[in-house]
Amino acid sequence: MDYSLLLQGEPEQGAMSRQQRLYTALRAAILQGTLAADTRLPASRLLAQELGIARNSVIYAYEQLIAEGFLHADRRGTRVATLKMASAIGASAQPPQGLSRRGRAFATPFADVDTVQAFTPGVPSLADFPIARWQRCVAQSWQKVTPEKLAYGHSAGEPQLREAIAAHLRAGRGVVCDASQVFITDGTQNSLDLCAKLFADVGDIAWIENPGYGGAANAFATAQLQIKGIPVDLDGLAPQESDWQQHPPKLIYTTPSHQYPLGSVLSLARRLQLLANAKAVGALIIEDDYDSEFRRSGPPLPAIQGLAADAPVIYLGTFSKSLFPALRTGFIVVPRALADSVATMLAQCHPRGRQVEQIALAQFLHSGEFASHLRKMRRLYAARRDAMQDALHTHLGDIATLYGGASGMHLSIGIPSDFCDQRISDTALAQGLVARPLSAYVIGTPTPHSNGFILGYAQVPCEAMDAKIAQLARLIRMA
């Protein structure tokens, strides 16, 4: 930063000393955000030299700003403090003007947690991602790049990535598809937005598991669908006859391989029933297979998509769990009969690009690096799951009920209804533990399984698991 520019805006008035001008300029820069929180300011001697003023003037300005809370000084030097702007006097709690009704639904405060710590769910063990091997694939992709790959590209995604994904799904998940049915997206959230846009109209009924994935509810709410929460039991989605008759769905969102958040696996009988009923009412099943790569016990149930030749299923996958979330890459697999229409629609409304990264990803899949990473992660997560199960039995066995565990990267626990999961979760967060409350996943009416916590184990080394669970157990018991 060129600090002399700061002073240029400050009038050189006789009455205002240099130290005063520097103080005023720095204060304004902090308030305007030109000097962002945590920016380290130059040492007083260096800044004095740069500005051609006495060092004491700089020291005075710094000390004044420290006293007022704009700066703080510690062993790391003098830094800009993080300011919490108080709302203007008279400002009301009214939603800001200009937002739509749909937009306002998302204008309530929301903790956008960007830290990954024990027991953040849904984030793989990032420390174990083979960065060097990924880097090699990306570098090779750039080495081979031709100028036309820098243009807008295919709206459906790079052909070689679509091929690689189709092959992976046929072999590993029993998905019946070819590359023409696979469309690359910016991850599942983007896939869900597309599904709501392409396969339902405003006011159509969309079923979502209850408790269930808020990301699906948000996508459907923004598309103005009518959301109906369908209770989940320990065998997965459990719609009643009356649900089919009274609220026949257009879309059914489900996580059959590993229900999010309870972790149940939808039995084959229920999968077949769901398919038959969906066909009968003309509904499309949205099968979110977000972390099925990490299945480790029980029979390997193939995807619902592959259970019938013309299954009315949109299959969703993501690389957020199998590789890393920042890759922002997922895909949808549509029924063959819809593939051409979807291609035409996406050509008009889907962003294009990131060819080089997609080719690198295709190479990562082809070369066997992907399969080898998955094998390693399966072993790691199995060990961490076992460690978490043991610790939960030891510290909470008498009051908590364990849900799930056959797949994925999280377990859930139910606690008796006289404990408030939200309050315990808030206390845990203040102590550095992310124990998301199951009540936050309720879609509609609370169910017998929606008081408790979802606990991700992917981030927690086995050696640390017992102590972390013991810490959580103490908080639960204190409540």
Ligand SMILES: Cc1ncc(COP(=O)(O)O)c(C=O)c1O
């Ligand atoms: C049920 C479920 N589906 C999908 C995803 C992944 O979404 P994305 O691909 O947008 O990262 C998550 C992430 O936590 C999830 O919990």
